[in-house]
Amino acid sequence: MTPVPLPIATPRTALVTGASQGGLAVAERLVQDGVRVALNGRQPQRLTEAANRLRRQGGTVLELPCDAGEATAMAAAVDTVTSTWGGLDLVVDNAGVGGPSGPTWEIPAQEWWKALEDNLRTTLVGACAAIPAMLAGTGGRIIHISSEAGHSTWPYVSAYSTAKAGAIKLTENLARELRNLPVTVFAYHPGIMETGLTQAALTHRAPANPWSRRYAAWFARQIEKGNSIPITAAVDALVTLASGPADHLHGRFLTTVDITTLATTMSEDCSSRPPGS
Numbered sequence: 001m002t003p004v005p006l007p008i009a010t011p012r013t014a015l016v017t018g019a020s021q022g023g024l025a026v027a028e029r030l031v032q033d034g035v036r037v038a039l040n041g042r043q044p045q046r047l048t049e050a051a052n053r054l055r056r057q058g059g060t061v062l063e064l065p066c067d068a069g070e071a072t073a074m075a076a077a078v079d080t081v082t083s084t085w086g087g088l089d090l091v092v093d094n095a096g097v098g099g100p101s102g103p104t105w106e107i108p109a110q111e112w113w114k115a116l117e118d119n120l121r122t123t124l125v126g127a128c129a130a131i132p133a134m135l136a137g138t139g140g141r142i143i144h145i146s147s148e149a150g151h152s153t154w155p156y157v158s159a160y161s162t163a164k165a166g167a168i169k170l171t172e173n174l175a176r177e178l179r180n181l182p183v184t185v186f187a188y189h190p191g192i193m194e195t196g197l198t199q200a201a202l203t204h205r206a207p208a209n210p211w212s213r214r215y216a217a218w219f220a221r222q223i224e225k226g227n228s229i230p231i232t233a234a235v236d237a238l239v240t241l242a243s244g245p246a247d248h249l250h251g252r253f254l255t256t257v258d259i260t261t262l263a264t265t266m267s268e269d270c271s272s273r274p275p276g277s
Contacts (some may be wrong), residue, residue, distance in 0.1 A: 005220025009244055011035050011089035011243070012089050012243075013035065013036045013037075013087065013088050014030050015038045015040060015130070016038070017041070017095040018041060018089075018145075019037075019047070019050055019094070020041040020046035020047045020193065021041070023039075023092060024237050025231050027050070027054060029239055030063070030090075032057070035090070036059075036062075037062075038061070039051055039054075040064045040068055040077060041095075042061075042065065042067055042068075047063050047064075048063060049251075058069065068095040068125065069095070070116070070125065071128070071129070072128040075129045078130055079127070079133075079229075082137070086137075087133070088130060088134060089137075090140055091141075092242075093143065093145060094145045096145070097119060099119070099159040099163075100112060100157075101214075102209060102224070111163065115160060115163065115259060116160075116162055116166075118163075119159075119160060121171060123144050123167040124170060126185060139181075140183055141247075142174075142184070142186070143185075145166050145185065145189075145190065146167060147251060149251075150164025150166075150167060150187075151189065164174075165231065167187060168187045171179055171185050171186065171187040171251055175251025175252075176256075178182055183221075184251075186241055187253045187254070188199070188256075190238065191229030192229060196202045220251070233260070235254050237260055
């Protein structure tokens, strides 16, 4: 039986969507590890500010401003990465929106559907743009930034929850389709962090919508109870995931705790082996 080829252990090039907001911490860590990083986002000015910040740290960076849900634009973005750097090893699918909140039947259907599409379409489009490029090279990994909202029920934000559930199921199906190919995909839930959509909710703790206020208050309580994850821990876990030790969990929904536990177990296994084994 021919063994399944695996992606390279350490990524050399990466594309991070939603990079001017929650994805910036990921891009920053990848740059620190010597990875060349392409930044994607819909706001060119903020993207340039993020890119300049990384360049001041010595990073090699590309700016690719476009809507991550637009297939033609994302195909062009991936082509720019591969033509500039010779390949694409890692995609961090971080783009997304919070969407409307409230009883589902009270939300205009068009608004609900747009939120679902904005979140799920970016995952689909990013994967479909990246996978052919990765297969043409040495393989790669795609990490979708997921949420507990897609893994369990989150009432009153059903569009966001449904989109995240769809992305988890898409990840599972892609994993089956890629099982004999050198591309691995994961749905990664970093946890509650004071960045990205959580930070946006906390910043607007007195919105007109009472359901948005409810979720903002809930996030605040979780943070006060110590149920949040430090950004550094979440980013460390993502980098671990991007470097291969969890490839046997291809297609899974994984959390920061899952990956940290895996890394600890691997470290303990290595330390218990006799020298030279």
